[in-house]
Amino acid sequence: MDIREIARRAKVSTATVSRAINHVPTVDPQLAKRVWKVVDELGYYPNTQARALVSGRSRIFGLIVSEITNPFFPEIVQTFENLAVENNYEILLTSTVHDPKRMESSVRRMIERRVDGVAILTFGMEDTLLDHLRFRKVPLVFVDVGPNAPGIVNIRINYLNGIRQAVQHLAALRHTRIAFISGPSNLKSAIARRAAFKTSMTEIGLPADLIIEGNHQMDGGMKALLEFNGLSNPPTAVLCSNDMTAIGVMREAYDQDIKIPNDLSVIGFDDIRLAEFTIPPLTTVQMSQMELAKIAFQALLNEVQRESPSLERSEHELTTTLVLRRSTGLAPPGRHTAKPRKGTAGSRIP
Amino acid sequence: MDIREIARRAKVSTATVSRAINHVPTVDPQLAKRVWKVVDELGYYPNTQARALVSGRSRIFGLIVSEITNPFFPEIVQTFENLAVENNYEILLTSTVHDPKRMESSVRRMIERRVDGVAILTFGMEDTLLDHLRFRKVPLVFVDVGPNAPGIVNIRINYLNGIRQAVQHLAALRHTRIAFISGPSNLKSAIARRAAFKTSMTEIGLPADLIIEGNHQMDGGMKALLEFNGLSNPPTAVLCSNDMTAIGVMREAYDQDIKIPNDLSVIGFDDIRLAEFTIPPLTTVQMSQMELAKIAFQALLNEVQRESPSLERSEHELTTTLVLRRSTGLAPPGRHTAKPRKGTAGSRIP
DNA sequence: GGGTGAAGAGAAAACGTTTTCCACCCCGGT
DNA sequence: ACCGGGGTGGAAAACGTTTTCTCTTCACCC
Structure with missing residues (x-):
């Protein structure tokens, strides 16, 4: 059942069928109605491949994520898909x-x-691959790691804002030995987070010397906590490069019978949906997944709809912000930390 | 840059280029090499739409899941994708x-x-939609809810096996008041789980009267636990229709200062990766996501590769099994439950 | 040495659309 | 009455492949 079948039955040409289906205004309403009737009767669906072939536009966006299995991403994929169906696009997902x-x-x-465009939500990309895409003039959206070239849009994440809030929150609770569990060091976003931690600490005159590299997974968090606790003077608070890591440290703390937040404060990063449901609920730096997906999709759409290649490289910014829950508390007394003057150590934050 | 460009530069016909690219054996190795050289030099990639148009096969599989945001699914999506790239397929994901x-x-x-086939991993499908697909002879793979028709393969889940193990495990720990938090009642897989719970309880002479309908999400679990605890004689153990629900009840228990497993035993269902990292680690019924994805993909591939439509409807079975972790313990004494004879109430299971 | 067959490669048709170009009709203006 | 022009719809080209069909060449056998 193809367009010709429809044309035959509606007694018009294939051109008219095509026009009717695509709502070209110049076609007579009478004819259009006749066409649609047949279309509905037969349950005709146009062949997208043929369409794409002639029009040159596939109506597919690529979405490259680093790991669909990390709870940070499904949320993004979902809103990306929502936007895609709204705009009659398809998404090609790769992990x-x-x-x-x-x-x-x-x-x-x-x-x-x-594909008509690609959103790359992962740690950079080898230049040679990038060139393949640029050569074909595929619109590209990066987060953070995009090269500084025309036609490539970058979404900059303001890590410092949220991380500074986190560090200052901890400092306000009298913590002085604040540790950081970073992500893998080949991951640019992880590097940026670590850097933000360092400057936040330095700003308020605290040493940023307690840093261990994790892997952005739960076991990385578990191992790191173990290592911290082997120290003669372990940290009283730990900031994690992502929520999975934080979940790992809370799990290890449970095994070691370290109470959170009484004995140890922990803060995550990302604010995945689950963070609200951990035990205790996780204080974390929010980086809105919906917002990120929306910006990325919209940028792609803009890029496609403008016919002339954009000259000015467009930049978008997404900021981060601390959300308080219940995994942080006053630093425990003793252990070389500044003594709290009032309030119960480990009491819940208001 | 199309196939003709390659043909011109390699001084052969487009037919030969096509054959060379597709590794048709009858082409002279000399020529093939010449073609490949040009292909590599120019970085030529065949146009999939054109290919699909003429060959009639798109090399795309559809994958319909109910909610990518539920941690059960990303795992499936990931292995499905792995298998897809291995076999040169693309996947079209919808949630x-x-x-x-x-x-x-x-x-x-x-x-x-x-699409060349669709795997439907969700609660059934309206018949009229189904007919659209069947009419076009698209191979279909369902889990559990597929109609009994030729050309449709069904993956049957043996819920009873795992749920019976769970119930008997609880009974062995002296629990007699065992509750169940079901999934939404319009979801066939949820109904099947509840039925399995009922028969498991009846089998051992326990009443299956403590059942509340949740929503397969965390807040559903939270609400349900609250409701159970309003009862004059609350359950000492609760079995959940999925892990998210279980995470919800553990979270609510934390808020209510109910200790798990000392005061309450909880068991989940699915064994999502996270279950290992909850606090405490969740005892749950495993339903292997990898296995499921593999079976589904393989079934689709089989269906596509056989040219004659399959006459016998093929059935696959996936079984479930309990995995013990640390969210279950002996029933607490008193409260109308059978008195434990020895061992500390709530002690960890070996 | 001529006929037979196989092997390899090219010409051209086919896939199902969109889109360009052209023909037609009808209207109003001169 | 004739011409110009705007609006409408059809014929056909185009998109980039695969695949069928045909042709050439060459080896082999009688």
């Missing part, structure tokens, strides 16, 4: 699992399917 | 969010993109 091979195959698949 | 409208648009999108 690189931090594997350069996979990254390459992702890009290849995107190009083969002739 | 219905339990909305019939979305379901319809999902199906429409699948058909428009001419």
